[in-house]
Amino acid sequence: MGPIVEVENVSKRFGPITALVDVTLDVPSGVIYGLLGPSGSGKTTLIRLIAGALRASTGQVRVFGRRQPSRANAARIGYMTQSAALYPDLSLRENLTFFGTLYGLNDRRLRERVETIAAEVELADRLDSPLHTFSGGMRQRASLACALLxxxxxxxxxxxxxxxDPVLRRAFWERFRRLAAAGRTLIVSSHVMDEADRCDHLAFLREGRLLATGSPSELRQITDQANLEDAFLALAAGAGSLLEGGVR
Ligand SMILES: Nc1ncnc2c1ncn2[C@@H]1O[C@H](COP(=O)(O)OP(=O)(O)OP(=O)(O)O)[C@@H](O)[C@H]1O
Incomplete structure (x- = not known):
């Protein structure tokens, strides 16, 4: 199977600000693909381009072989944004029902999925509580439920x-791993390097540019570093010469 996501020579400008510069990467099927980089490196911009919520200034993004943004792709993509996009005054059930209707689920399937997904994120007992009564971790689980619905x-x-918290963080990663094992493809952004090791593939971004892509062990190996934080710093320090050398 070809890549699920193909990003080809993508640049994105917002007026005078250049958020991404000539980024090219492929995301294979059934993996956890991590986008790693410091604050402002362009992770959210790249994610929004892949999700179809933004258009590239130049270059193109294809998902499932279709150029984004594509209406046909929307039903096959789940997108959890950084700031919860849920309605605080509505209950979890009402939020899920709203998103399910947008995704085009029929009534029966929607009812089933609401119960199943709420149980999966351990919020079945809070389905009818308004979201503003949820803790931060509960809101994040609710957002994940909407993206998975x-x-x-x-x-x-x-x-x-x-x-x-560390317990919930581990539970989220275990869930991501189970989803990938079931054949789903996940793109996860993070600026926490200890999360990078949990990914199958990584793209390191800095100042809108791709520093390198590869598996965690490949990135450690090409930089001759024991951990990914040092690998990132080595790549960032030698960005010009290494990129010219063709690290991809
Ligand atoms: N809608 C926008 N309008 C103007 N500038 C933007 C917009 N969105 C992003 N940018 C700019 O693009 C650059 C990359 O931002 P982006 O949010 O993609 O980074 P990030 O790596 O996700 O950062 P963080 O980890 O802090 O979320 C930043 O300089 C940001 O200010």
Whole structure:
């Protein structure tokens, strides 16, 4: 199977600000693909381009072989944004029903999925509570539930574990691993390097440019570093010469 996501020579400008410069990468099927980089490096911009929420200034993004933004792709993509996009005055059930209707689930399937997904994120007992009564971790689980509701083939998660306690963070990663094992493809952004090791593939971004892509062990090997934080710093320091050398 070809790549699920193909990003080809993509640049994105917002007026005078250049958020991404000539980024090219492929995301294979059934993996956890991590986008790693410091604040402002362009992770959210790249995620929004892949999700179809933004258009590239130049270059193109294809998902499932279709150029984004594509209406046909929407039902196969789950997107968890960084700031919860849910309605605080509505209950979890009402939020899920709203998103399920947008995704085009029929009534019966929607009712089933609401119960199943609420149980999966351990919020079944809070289905009828308004979201503003939820703790931060509960809100994040609710956002994940909305992104998973329609059983998307591609899950795009923008810093999904920010602010979670270590127990919940581990539970989120275990869930991501199970989803990948079941054949889903996940793109997860993070600026926490200890999360990078949990990914199958990584793209390191800095100042809108791709520093390198590869598996965690490949990135450690090409930089001759024991951990990914040092690998990132080595790549960032030698960005010019290494990129010219063709590290991809
Ligand atoms: N809608 C926008 N309008 C103007 N500038 C933007 C917009 N979105 C992003 N940018 C700019 O693009 C650059 C990359 O931002 P982006 O949010 O993609 O980074 P990030 O790596 O996700 O950062 P963080 O980890 O802090 O979320 C930043 O300089 C940001 O200010």
């Amino acid at each position: 329609h059983e998307p083939d591609l899950l795009i998660l923008d810093e999904p574990t920010v602010g979670l």
